[in-house]
Amino acid sequence: ETGVTQTPRHLVMGMTNKKSLKCEQHLGHNAMYWYKQSAKKPLELMFVYNFKEQTENNSVPSRFSPECPNSSHLFLHLHTLQPEDSALYLCASSQLAPRGPGELFFGEGSRLTVL
Amino acid sequence: TQLLEQSPQFLSIQEGENLTVYCNSSSVFSSLQWYRQEPGEGPVLLVTVVTGGEVKKLKRLTFQFGDARKDSSLHITAAQPGDTGLYLCAGADDYKLSFGAGTTVTVRA
Numbered sequence: 001e002t003g004v005t006q007t008p009r010h011l012v013m014g015m016t017n018k019k020s021l022k023c024e025q026h027l028g029h030n031a032m033y034w035y036k037q038s039a040k041k042p043l044e045l046m047f048v049y050n051f052k053e054q055t056e057n058n059s060v061p062s063r064f065s066p067e068c069p070n071s072s073h074l075f076l077h078l079h080t081l082q083p084e085d086s087a088l089y090l091c092a093s094s095q096l097a098p099r100g101p102g103e104l105f106f107g108e109g110s111r112l113t114v115l
Numbered sequence: 116t117q118l119l120e121q122s123p124q125f126l127s128i129q130e131g132e133n134l135t136v137y138c139n140s141s142s143v144f145s146s147l148q149w150y151r152q153e154p155g156e157g158p159v160l161l162v163t164v165v166t167g168g169e170v171k172k173l174k175r176l177t178f179q180f181g182d183a184r185k186d187s188s189l190h191i192t193a194a195q196p197g198d199t200g201l202y203l204c205a206g207a208d209d210y211k212l213s214f215g216a217g218t219t220v221t222v223r224a
Contacts (some may be wrong), residue, residue, distance in 0.1 A: 002159070004157070031210065033211075035214075040124070040216060041216055042119070042213075042214045042216045042217075043158075043205075043214035045211055045212070045213070048210065048211055050210060056210075056211060090157050090158075092157070096210055099145050099146060099165070099207075100145050100146055100207035100208070100209065100210070100212075101207055101209075101212055103148070103160045103163065104148075104150075104158075104160065104205075104212060105160075106157025106158050107157050108155065108156050108157050109156075109157055
């Protein structure tokens, strides 16, 4: 138990579906992140929220839409995805420190399959 | 985007052997972190190194940060099956981490 909970753990969707991934952190952190993990590739940073404000959008296609209603919750809304978007989506939180992001606490991930 | 290259990509060894995993970059980082990820779970932090030349030990794991703060290594002594997992290095810059692709380590009993 890392203090970061992701739901659902597994999701299968068609290319025309709309779905959302949810992340909740119980650690009192001030930053939350979405990462994409594909086989044999580095974790790709998608979005960063710092005190609920989006501070990074790493050239992510608009079919991925993040939402951070408060410092404890983070959503990733999915719409008209492509098969190449199939991956493990990891949410993380951290307490930002003067010298950097500090330790990232990850959830267990949401395994997404796009048919 | 700051690129971190990890080598080797895969490593399979017998229990009791030693192993070293490398993380290299052309960029300088304020700090570097090592994570281990097991199947079905998210990565978990092992260590953070901050100072160039720093060496940290965590039981049988030894982490070293290069003098120029661009590279790092992880050495495991007398590996055990419980050390099996994906080892990820990550360089810190401001408020974000850039990750390498990882080294998959398998320790056979």
